Amino acid sequence: MDEIVTLNATSSSSYFDRVFTNTSFAYRLWHRLDVTNLRHIFYLVSPYETIVENWENVPNYNIEVSAWWLTLIFLEFLVIRFSGHEDRYALNDSITSICAGMCSQIFKFGGRTIAIFAYLFIWNNFRILELPWDSPWTWILCLITQDFMYYLGHRAVHEAGFFWGLHTIHHSSEYYNLSTALRQAAIQDFGLAFYDCIQAFFIPPPIFLIHRYFSEIFQFWLHTSLLGSLGPLGIVFNTPSYHRVHHGRNPYCIDRNYGGVFIIWDKMFYTFAPERHDDPPIYGLIKNEHNFNQIWLQFHTLKELLFDKWRMRDEKGEPIFTTFKEKLKAIFYPPGYFPGVETLRFFHWWTLVDPATGVPEVEHPAIKYDPSLEIWKKLYCIGHFILLLCIFMHFEYDRLELSWIDFGIKIAFFVCTMQMFGAFFDRVWFAPYLEIFRCTGVISYFIYKICFDGIGLLPNRVFMLTVFGISAILWIGYLAEQAVVKHIRIQHLAIFPATFEASSATTANDPKQDSNKKQQPQICVISSNSLSLQKQ
Numbered sequence: 001m002d003e004i005v006t007l008n009a010t011s012s013s014s015y016f017d018r019v020f021t022n023t024s025f026a027y028r029l030w031h032r033l034d035v036t037n038l039r040h041i042f043y044l045v046s047p048y049e050t051i052v053e054n055w056e057n058v059p060n061y062n063i064e065v066s067a068w069w070l071t072l073i074f075l076e077f078l079v080i081r082f083s084g085h086e087d088r089y090a091l092n093d094s095i096t097s098i099c100a101g102m103c104s105q106i107f108k109f110g111g112r113t114i115a116i117f118a119y120l121f122i123w124n125n126f127r128i129l130e131l132p133w134d135s136p137w138t139w140i141l142c143l144i145t146q147d148f149m150y151y152l153g154h155r156a157v158h159e160a161g162f163f164w165g166l167h168t169i170h171h172s173s174e175y176y177n178l179s180t181a182l183r184q185a186a187i188q189d190f191g192l193a194f195y196d197c198i199q200a201f202f203i204p205p206p207i208f209l210i211h212r213y214f215s216e217i218f219q220f221w222l223h224t225s226l227l228g229s230l231g232p233l234g235i236v237f238n239t240p241s242y243h244r245v246h247h248g249r250n251p252y253c254i255d256r257n258y259g260g261v262f263i264i265w266d267k268m269f270y271t272f273a274p275e276r277h278d279d280p281p282i283y284g285l286i287k288n289e290h291n292f293n294q295i296w297l298q299f300h301t302l303k304e305l306l307f308d309k310w311r312m313r314d315e316k317g318e319p320i321f322t323t324f325k326e327k328l329k330a331i332f333y334p335p336g337y338f339p340g341v342e343t344l345r346f347f348h349w350w351t352l353v354d355p356a357t358g359v360p361e362v363e364h365p366a367i368k369y370d371p372s373l374e375i376w377k378k379l380y381c382i383g384h385f386i387l388l389l390c391i392f393m394h395f396e397y398d399r400l401e402l403s404w405i406d407f408g409i410k411i412a413f414f415v416c417t418m419q420m421f422g423a424f425f426d427r428v429w430f431a432p433y434l435e436i437f438r439c440t441g442v443i444s445y446f447i448y449k450i451c452f453d454g455i456g457l458l459p460n461r462v463f464m465l466t467v468f469g470i471s472a473i474l475w476i477g478y479l480a481e482q483a484v485v486k487h488i489r490i491q492h493l494a495i496f497p498a499t500f501e502a503s504s505a506t507t508a509n510d511p512k513q514d515s516n517k518k519q520q521p522q523i524c525v526i527s528s529n530s531l532s533l534q535k536q
Contacts, residue, residue, distance in 0.1 A: 028397060029067050029393065030067075032063075032064055032065070032066070032067040032068070033067050033068060033071065037064050037065050037067070037068055038068055040061055040064065040065050040214065040217060041065055041068055041069075041072075041217055041218070041220055041221055042218065042221065043214050043217075043218045043261060045214065047136035047139035047140070048136070050139075050210050051133070051134055051136075051139060051206070051207070051210070052206050052210075053133055053134070053206065054206060055116065055120070055205040055206040055208075055209050057206070058206050058209045058210055058213070060213075060396075061210075061213040061214065061217060062105065062213060062216070062217065063393075063396050063397065065217055065220075066393060066396070069178075069181075069182065069220060070389070072178055072220075072221075073094070073098075073177075073178045073179050076177060076178045076224060076226065077089050077094075077177075079226060080177070080225075080226070085225075087368075088175060088176070088177055088225055089175060089177055089179075090175060090368070090370050091378060091381075091382070092292055092370065092371075092373070092421075092425035093173055093174070093175050093179070093292075093370075094175075094177070094179040095381065095385050095421055095425075096173075096183070096292045096294065096297070096421065096422065096425070097173055097179040097180050097181075097182050097183035098179055098182050098183075098385075098389075099294055099388075099418040099421060100169055100170075100182065100183045100184055100185070100186075100294065100297070100298070101182030101183065101184055102388075102392050102414060102418070103184075103186040103294065103298060103414075103415075103418070104184035104185060104186050104188065105396060106186070106411055106414060107186045107187060107189075108189065113189055113192075113193075113196065113209070113212050114189040114190060114193055115189060115192065115193035115196035115197055115212070116205065116209060118193060118197050118200075119196065119197050119199075119200045119205055119208060120200075120205055122197055122200035122201065123200045123201075123204070123205055126200075126201065127200065127201055127202065128201045128202055129201070129202040130202075130204075131202055131203060131204060132204075133204040133206060133207060138203070138204065138207055139207055139210075139211075141203070142199065142203045142207045142208060142210075142211045143211055143261075144262075145199050145203065146196075146199065146208065146211040146212060146215055147211075147215060147259070147260050147261045147262050147265070148265060149195040149196055149198055149199060150192070150195070150215055150259075150260040150261075151258050151259055151260065151265040151266070151269075152195045152347060153191065153192035153194070153195035153196065154192075154258045154259075154260065155255075155258045155271070155346075156191065156195065156347075156349060157188065157191040157192070158255055158258070159255060159334045159335075159346075159349060159350075159351045159352075160332070160334075160348075160349035160350075161305065161331050161332040161333055161334065161335070161349070162302060162305040162306050162331055162332070163191045164301065164305060164335045165299075165301040165302025165303070165304070165305045165306070166185055166187055166188045166190060166191040166302065167185050167188050167191065168185070168285070168297075168301040168302075169183060169184070169185050169297045169298055170183050170184055170185060170188075171247060171284065171285055172284065172285055172288070172289050172297055173283060173284065174283050174284040174288055174366070174368045174369065175283060175368070176223060176224075176225050176244060176247055176281075176283045177223065177224065177225060178220065178221070178223055178224055180223045180247070181219065181220040181221075181222070181223035182220075185298060186298050187298075196208070196212065215260050215261060216260075218260065218261050219238075219243070219260055219261075221240070222238060222239065222240050222242075222243040223240070223243065223247075224240050225240070225244065226240075227239070227240045227241070228241060229241055234263065236262060236263065236264055237261065237262060237263060238257070238259045238260060238261060238262060238263045239263070241274070241275045242257045242259075242263055242266075242272075242274070242275070243257060244275055244280075244281045244283075245257050245273050245274070245275050245281055246258065247281060247283050248281025248282060248283060249281075249282055249283065249284055249285060249286055249359075249362060250279055250281055250282055250361075250362050251356035251359045251360075251361065252273055252276065252279065252356065253273065253281050254355040254356050254359055255271065255351070255352070255355035256271055256272065256273040256355075257271065257272060257273060258271055269346075282362040282363075282366045286359060286360070288369060289369075290369040291369075291422075291426060292421065292422040292425040292426050293419065293422040293423075293426065294415070294418040294419060294421075294422050295415070295419065296422075305331065305335060306331060309321075309330045309331070309335075310326075310327040310328075310330035310331060312330075320338065320339065321339065322339075326339055332349075332350075333350050334350060334351055334352050336352055336355070336357065336358065336359075337350075337352065341357060341358075342354070342357075371425065371426065371427050373424065373425065373427065377424055380471075380474075381421055381424055381425075384417065384420075384421075384471070385421065387467065388414070388417050391410075391413070391414075392414060395410055395414075409445065412441075413438075413441070413442065416434075416437075416438045416441070417438065419434065420434050420435050420438055423435075432475045432478055432479050433479075435471065435475050436472055436475050436476060436479075439468040439469075439471045439472035439475070440472060442464065442468040443465060443468050443469060443472065446461050446464055446465050446468075447465075449461065
C-alpha cells in the first residue's frame, strides 16, 4: 500500500518526475505493453530468447504479461458491449475473477510455482538424466512433457477426490470471458505439484519453470467467447471452442478437454468432446455458488469433500457411505462417486465410467446470479478495484524487498478488500461496516508510517489518507442516514400500521422482485464440474 509509486524520499525532483522514472510503477506497467509480451500470451517464443542457466534468473512471466491481460480484458469487454452481447460480462463476476487471480499469485512463493522447491530437491538428489540446459532440444522436449504433466494434473484435480476442492473456483463463474481465465484457486498448485515434479528426474529446473509459466499464460486467451472454430489448428492445439466445453455444465461437457496447449492428450485418452452448436455450453457448476465471497469460493468445496460428503445420509436418515472403506472412497474417489456408481482406474486415481451419470440437463434460459446494485456503489467498487490493482501490481514487482510485517499487512489488506467487494456484490447487511473497518485500518497504517518510519508525509501517503478518509466518512454518513430512515419508518408504522401492511402485501405479490432469489432445487451438491452429491 505504501508504494503505489516508487518514491525516493531524499530526491529533490518533482513528484511527476519520480512517478515516471524508469524504476517507477507507472513506467514499468507501460513498458510491459510491448510486442514481446504480447507474443508470450500465445507461446510465440523461441528457445534462444528464453533459456537461462539458473532457475532464479527466469523472469516472472506472469508479471511481464499482466498489463496485456488487463488490456485485453478491457478490449474484449468493449467488443462484447458494443456487439450487443452484454450478458457475457458482469461487473461483480469479473471483479471476483480478477481478485481470485490475485489470491492465486499471493500464495506463490516469490511469484514462483510451489512445485519449484520440491522440483529442485528431486533434481539435486535423484535425477536420472541430466539433459543439457542450453539445448533447444531439451526446451522442445519440455514443451511436450510439461503439457502432458499439465493434462494429468488438471485431470486429477477434477477427478481425484478432494483434489477437486483445490480447483472449484475456476469453474464457479457463470460467464465465459477473459476475466474468467484469472479466476484461479489460491492453493491449486498443491494439486499440480506432484505431476510437475515428475519431470525433475530429467528436465533442468530453469527449463521446467519457463514452460510452467508459458503453459499457464497460454491458456488465458482460450477463455474467450469471441472466437469460433480455428480450423486445422484444432487438430493438435487447444482452442477457445474446446475450452468452452471444459467449462460447460451440460452433461456432454462434464470432465472433458483437460489439455492446456495441446488437445492431443484428450484425444488419446478419450476425454475429448467438440463444442455442440445445437447444445452450447452453459457455464458454471452443477449447483452454482450464488456467492461472491472470495474466501468461501476458494475453500468451501474442499471442506465439503473432506468432512461432509462421507457423513451424508439418505431420506430415511441412513448413512449413504456405510463402511470405513466406502467413507474413504467418498474422499478419494471422484467427487460424483456414490456407492453403486461404476468407476475405473486411471493412472493412480479412479474416474467415473460415465462422467455424465446423474448430471441434470441445463435449464433454458439459464438464470445467472447477478444481484442489482446501485450505480453509485458500483462506481465506488470500480474506483477501489482500480486502486487495488495498482497496489497489487506494485506488490508483485517488489514483494521480495518487503519485510515480513509489511508483507503480512499487504496480504491482510488484499483479502479484506476482496471480501469487501463480495459483501457489496452479495448485498449483505454488514458490507458498509466491513468497509469502515477496512478504511480505518488503512488510515491507521499510514498514520503509523508517517509518525514512525522516518520518511514522513510523502505525496502517495497523502493520496491514500485522503481516499480512505473520504471513503470512511462516506459510509459513516450512509449508515447514519439509514438509521434515520429506519427510525422514521418505525414511527410511521406505529402511526399508520395498515398502510405498511398493504405495502408489504403488494411487494410480496410482485413477481419482478429480485429474480436472483429464485430458489434452486434443494440438493446438496459437490461436483467436479461433474456429478453431484444429492439428497433425494
